[in-house]
Amino acid sequence: MKPKEYSFSIEGNSVPIKANFQIKEILTNIINDLLPDQLFLMSDENVAQDYDVKRWLKDVQAPINQIILKPGEKEKSLECLSSILFSTEELGLNSQSVLIIVGGGNVGNLGGLVAGLLCRGIPFIHIPTSLVAQLDSAIGAKQSVNGHRGKNYFGLYHPPKAVLVNPLFLTTLPTSEIQSGLVEALKHGFCQSAELVDLVKRFVNCDWKMNLSMLWDILNMTISLKIEYMNIDPYESDPKQFLELGHKVGHALEQLSKGELSHGFCVAFGMVAECLFFARKGDCNKSTTEYVVEGVRTIYGSLELPMDIPEEAIAHQLLFDNKRRGDLIPFSYLQFPQKPLPASIRLTDTVLSELTYCIGQAKEQFK
Numbered sequence: 001m002k003p004k005e006y007s008f009s010i011e012g013n014s015v016p017i018k019a020n021f022q023i024k025e026i027l028t029n030i031i032n033d034l035l036p037d038q039l040f041l042m043s044d045e046n047v048a049q050d051y052d053v054k055r056w057l058k059d060v061q062a063p064i065n066q067i068i069l070k071p072g073e074k075e076k077s078l079e080c081l082s083s084i085l086f087s088t089e090e091l092g093l094n095s096q097s098v099l100i101i102v103g104g105g106n107v108g109n110l111g112g113l114v115a116g117l118l119c120r121g122i123p124f125i126h127i128p129t130s131l132v133a134q135l136d137s138a139i140g141a142k143q144s145v146n147g148h149r150g151k152n153y154f155g156l157y158h159p160p161k162a163v164l165v166n167p168l169f170l171t172t173l174p175t176s177e178i179q180s181g182l183v184e185a186l187k188h189g190f191c192q193s194a195e196l197v198d199l200v201k202r203f204v205n206c207d208w209k210m211n212l213s214m215l216w217d218i219l220n221m222t223i224s225l226k227i228e229y230m231n232i233d234p235y236e237s238d239p240k241q242f243l244e245l246g247h248k249v250g251h252a253l254e255q256l257s258k259g260e261l262s263h264g265f266c267v268a269f270g271m272v273a274e275c276l277f278f279a280r281k282g283d284c285n286k287s288t289t290e291y292v293v294e295g296v297r298t299i300y301g302s303l304e305l306p307m308d309i310p311e312e313a314i315a316h317q318l319l320f321d322n323k324r325r326g327d328l329i330p331f332s333y334l335q336f337p338q339k340p341l342p343a344s345i346r347l348t349d350t351v352l353s354e355l356t357y358c359i360g361q362a363k364e365q366f367k
């Protein structure tokens with residue numbers, strides 16, 4: 001398990017991603033090169049309980065302030081954002097200060113937005129600690145919080161100075177959060193690599209807690225596939241992109257569950273529901289649907305939706321999708337395995353009732 005390095009470019013700046021089992025020295029060197037007047041460390045209670053990152057920074061001269069958030073999606077809000085911003089103002093953070101974000105995708109998205117807004121943008125370093133964050137959310141420039149209706153409704157693009165991926169963080173991650181991250185790996189596999197789909201399946205079928213080396217391979221394969229895409233579309237904004245596979249219905253469900261369901265579970269559900277929708281339209285065949293359902297089942301078995309959110313409400317929530325253009329929603333779907341295609345769908349009443357039907361069918365698949 002040798003250290004690996006990746007990078008993506010955005011506006012002429014290269015963002016290094018270092019996958020490494022030893023990140024303390026790398027972190028210290030990056031911080032010292034940035035010559036900060038002070039550091040601001042952000043994490044959540046679960047992460048802070050297991051990891052004392054402040055201690056890692058003993059060789060850094062600058063004073064360190066710390067904020068520890070409550071865990072979960074509920075903190076990814078404008079209210080929490082404004083309270084953090086006012087605290088940093090009180091502390092005198094300025095354009096020479098540096099933010100270090102240690103946590104999953106929620107702390108990462110919120111912290112990235114804090115960094116992007118402070119003094120019109122201060123440098124920050126991502127230390128992702130969940131699988132979702134290590135192979136997906138930290139590898140990019142999108143930062144956001146949720147609105148009252150729409151997920152990721154308020155945000156901006158602000159790339160990190162560096163991303164330090166240490167798989168040892170995953171040893172304390174609950175199994176449900178490993179599953180959540182595996183869904184994003186599976187998404188990349190469905191779209192770009194049959195080999196990755198096989199690897200995810202083999203990993204799930206072995207004693208995965210004991211198999212850090214397979215997880216390391218999944219991480220590296222997924223990061224390199226995401227980077228391949230990021231170097232073409234660093235803003236992840238091309239309506240033809242496939243990274244949104246399952247994320248229309250997935251984000252709708254995630255927003256309505258008010259943080260009760262994990263990101264990965266919602267995307268898994270979304271991939272199934274959206275695939276059933278495109279199959280009914282005749283855009284993909286039965287074997288592709290079976291391929292997606294079987295892949296998702298490998299991770300989630302026969303898990304049911306643990307809460308009752310009506311399918312009609314999930315379909316209508318798509319009206320608050322943050323990538324909506326007028327009444328058109330940019331979906332992506334699998335025509336065949338590893339053949340993702342874009343589709344711009346007008347949310348007419350007929351489409352909404354079709355989606356409602358397919359969401360109901362997806363619920364059946366999950367029983």
Ligand SMILES: NC(=O)c1ccc[n+]([C@@H]2O[C@H](COP(=O)([O-])OP(=O)(O)OC[C@H]3O[C@@H](n4cnc5c(N)ncnc54)[C@H](O)[C@@H]3O)[C@@H](O)[C@H]2O)c1
Pocket residue numbers: 044045046047050071072073076103104105106107108109129130131132133136137138140142143169170171172173174177180262263264
């Ligand atoms: N491109 C993007 O920006 C992008 C991509 C994917 C997901 N996301 C966003 O990321 C969020 C989901 O991220 P997530 O799944 O990491 O959720 P999360 O940040 O809530 O982390 C999941 C849970 O794991 C805990 N945790 C994290 N690291 C841990 C560790 N090492 N040990 C023990 N517990 C740990 C957290 O405290 C939390 O309870 C969603 O808001 C989603 O929209 C963004």
